[in-house]
Amino acid sequence: MAVEATPDTAEGAAPAANGSHDHGRLAPVFPRRLRDHWLEGHAAEVAELALDLGRSLGLSSFELLELELAARLHDVGKRAVPESILSKPGPLSAAEWSLMRRHPEWGSGMLVDVPGLEAVAEAVHAHHERWDGSGYPLGLRGERIPLASRIVAVCDAFSAMTTDRPYRAGRPEIEAFDEVRRCAGSQFDPAIVDAFVARGERAAA
Numbered sequence: 001m002a003v004e005a006t007p008d009t010a011e012g013a014a015p016a017a018n019g020s021h022d023h024g025r026l027a028p029v030f031p032r033r034l035r036d037h038w039l040e041g042h043a044a045e046v047a048e049l050a051l052d053l054g055r056s057l058g059l060s061s062f063e064l065l066e067l068e069l070a071a072r073l074h075d076v077g078k079r080a081v082p083e084s085i086l087s088k089p090g091p092l093s094a095a096e097w098s099l100m101r102r103h104p105e106w107g108s109g110m111l112v113d114v115p116g117l118e119a120v121a122e123a124v125h126a127h128h129e130r131w132d133g134s135g136y137p138l139g140l141r142g143e144r145i146p147l148a149s150r151i152v153a154v155c156d157a158f159s160a161m162t163t164d165r166p167y168r169a170g171r172p173e174i175e176a177f178d179e180v181r182r183c184a185g186s187q188f189d190p191a192i193v194d195a196f197v198a199r200g201e202r203a204a205a
């Protein structure tokens with residue numbers, strides 16, 4: 001089983017507005033506010049984790065800058081996903097999933113024409129690729145996946161697992177580390193997992 005990195009299902013949908021007659025007025029507004037709050041907080045945490053990890057991997061200042069941008073913008077393509085899908089409280093249909101799975105491509109498309117952000121666009125495009133080639137959108141394998149994408153994938157998953165959401169508490173960090181370790185060599189680059197776990201152990205010491 002793979003670690004589900006980000007709220008690709010709409011599990012984070014807002015609760016009903018207490019069944020009051022205000023529900024109709026609040027419903028179109030509250031889910032978007034909640035979603036933006038969650039995504040922005042999540043993006044900032046992923047960027048912080050990715051920068052830490054990038055430093056421990058010896059990335060240059062310029063590579064760290066590109067990594068931070070890729071981490072902050074990795075899910076920007078979800079802005080193009082219909083609100084009805086992002087806020088859907090139940091499981092997504094196959095058609096809805098196929099739209100959701102286009103967010104890396106859409107995010108990359110938003111960035112690729114910005115001069116200087118070509119590598120960031122490429123990293124955003126590949127953030128759901130998996131080390132064993134079973135990811136999307138291209139099924140890239142191993143080191144053909146940009147390094148920034150491989151780093152973001154680990155940090156994204158860890159952040160998603162440990163963060164409280166409206167419908168469930170975040171998992172303890174120790175469990176999230178175990179899950180990341182378990183997925184080394186399948187979902188994640190094992191060298192990056194080693195560095196991530198070592199960084200966690202140093203922080204806990």
Ligand SMILES: [Fe+2]
Pocket residue numbers: 006074075103127128
């Ligand atoms: Fe994503």
